[in-house]
Amino acid sequence: MLALEFDNRFIRELPGDPDTGPGIRQVHGAAWSSVQPSPVEAPLLFAHSAEMAARLGIDEADVATPEFAQVFGGNLLLDGMQPYAANYGGHQFGHWAGQLGDGRAITLGETIARPKGTPEGERWELQLKGAGPTPYSRSADGRAVMRSSIREFLCSEAMHHLGVPTTRALSLVATGEAVVRDMFYDGNARPEPGAVVCRVAPSFIRFGNFELPASRGDTGLLRQLVEFTIDRDFPHLAGKGDGEARYAAWFGEVCERTAVLMGHWMRVGFVHGVMNTDNMSILGLTIDYGPYGWVDNYDPDWTPNTTDAQNRRYRFAQQPAVAYWNLGRLAGALSPLFDGVERLQEGLQRYIDAYTAADRANTAGKLGLVECTEDDLALMQALQDLLVAAEADMTIFFRALAEQFPASGGDIKNAVLKAAAAAANEPGPDAEKRIHQRHFAGAMADVMAAKGVMRQSLFADDAPHAAEQVRARWPEVVAGTPEGAAVGDAGRVQAWVVGPGLGTAGLAAATVEAVLASAVPVLVDAAALTRAAQSPDWLRARS
Numbered sequence: 367m368l369a370l371e372f373d374n375r376f377i378r379e380l381p382g383d384p385d386t387g388p389g390i391r392q393v394h395g396a397a398w399s400s401v402q403p404s405p406v407e408a409p410l411l412f413a414h415s416a417e418m419a420a421r422l423g424i425d426e427a428d429v430a431t432p433e434f435a436q437v438f439g440g441n442l443l444l445d446g447m448q449p450y451a452a453n454y455g456g457h458q459f460g461h462w463a464g465q466l467g468d469g470r471a472i473t474l475g476e477t478i479a480r481p482k483g484t485p486e487g488e489r490w491e492l493q494l495k496g497a498g499p500t501p502y503s504r505s506a507d508g509r510a511v512m513r514s515s516i517r518e519f520l521c522s523e524a525m526h527h528l529g530v531p532t533t534r535a536l537s538l539v540a541t542g543e544a545v546v547r548d549m550f551y552d553g554n555a556r557p558e559p560g561a562v563v564c565r566v567a568p569s570f571i572r573f574g575n576f577e578l579p580a581s582r583g584d585t586g587l588l589r590q591l592v593e594f595t596i597d598r599d600f601p602h603l604a605g606k607g608d609g610e611a612r613y614a615a616w617f618g619e620v621c622e623r624t625a626v627l628m629g630h631w632m633r634v635g636f637v638h639g640v641m642n643t644d645n646m647s648i649l650g651l652t653i654d655y656g657p658y659g660w661v662d663n664y665d666p667d668w669t670p671n672t673t674d675a676q677n678r679r680y681r682f683a684q685q686p687a688v689a690y691w692n693l694g695r696l697a698g699a700l701s702p703l704f705d706g707v708e709r710l711q712e713g714l715q716r717y718i719d720a721y722t723a724a725d726r727a728n729t730a731g732k733l734g735l736v737e738c739t740e741d742d743l744a745l746m747q748a749l750q751d752l753l754v755a756a757e758a759d760m761t762i763f764f765r766a767l768a769e770q771f772p773a774s775g776g777d778i779k780n781a782v783l784k785a786a787a788a789a790a791n792e793p794g795p796d797a798e799k800r801i802h803q804r805h806f807a808g809a810m811a812d813v814m815a816a817k818g819v820m821r822q823s824l825f826a827d828d829a830p831h832a833a834e835q836v837r838a839r840w841p842e843v844v845a846g847t848p849e850g851a852a853v854g855d856a857g858r859v860q861a862w863v864v865g866p867g868l869g870t871a872g873l874a875a876a877t878v879e880a881v882l883a884s885a886v887p888v889l890v891d892a893a894a895l896t897r898a899a900q901s902p903d904w905l906r907a908r909s
Contacts, residue, residue: 404498467502623650629724
């Protein structure tokens, strides 16, 4: 029998919405609203994280029971669960949006897990995403589709294992019901399979939780929420004094944690896509996986969010600056608790110092250096400019550096200096991309692995074909190119990998169509996915 220990401090110690009925409404003077998950037709466990289940003290035998899918699909509550939706506001795309709240997220409760070595226990909030409407759902249905739920489940666990602070995922439950969504944002909404994700974190409190009472002049609720957050989620600050001194120490730590998070995002090339203040965790965790993505070819201006395509507010390179701006909004919300702004400014400076340190550590780590000097920062900037010009894959490039040169850094630095020198001798920014690619290929010849991982190694006139290099390293691979052998001529294959560098024009379309028509697994890059999205029938044929 599935059994968990619950200690629901959030709803016990903070004021709740006196209206317990259904319906969308403005909620004043309360941090949460009681709400029940909406039952689904046929909950079926689709996937789960065995690692997270074990950490919560859930046996695999319990996971295999129908009860598990019933609970984490929203049909059944365990003893001690007290579901609620949190009330918060936020700045969205730089503008105050007022009350937002958990529109399709319902927290089941705070469980105390006691893995070996932690007798005092670990506190984890269990939150269902896609479990039905709440008082904060506005015009939405509170449901989620399978495709976005898979993305959140996979990404949160992947980010954890990449060493990035993040919420976790316990389970993914198929609901057996259809949810109508416009997948391609072309006005053709269609039914899709529904799903519920159970995401897990020590706390889901966001910047927006503090912004909302501050915007309403409710200093009493603001102070109560700050005191609660410090007591529950930052207990190590107990000895930092009382009142303003304690609040300042807490805000400074929030700033530092956020800086560390930004350093990790930039390290792995992660782009959140919707860095609104209601999507910023007070614990410095990656939270709310929506239109996220990772940079492939190094492009500081790239964003995966199509709704941000024009202004690109949340583009890759802008993320550290946006985080600082968001912290400024949090500081403004907290200002009624301070006599002046000096201590809040000290916290913001702590963000700058912590992010600078993280950026230097990233530079040293990626270039294999013992430490990062000012010259090394200039070197990295020159290299990044070169990566942009050559449209080189960021992750593969730095992995190739790590594979090809010793960790002492000497050879790596010399090789990168060659690349920077070549970039410095380039004509102006209007020079043809092919010239940049040729210089990049020549300058980095000693650096890149024989896989031909650069885009120009696939298409530049002067560079050898990646297909030949791949086959030389891995004879079992069947490598083709758009202008070479057709997909149908490859014979029997176990899987297809399309990209990087295929593009979307010319023979690329025929290649993507042929690969998607095959009956084997397919991994595509962003360009191939873009081309496939233009012909949705290719994707539907695989479902």
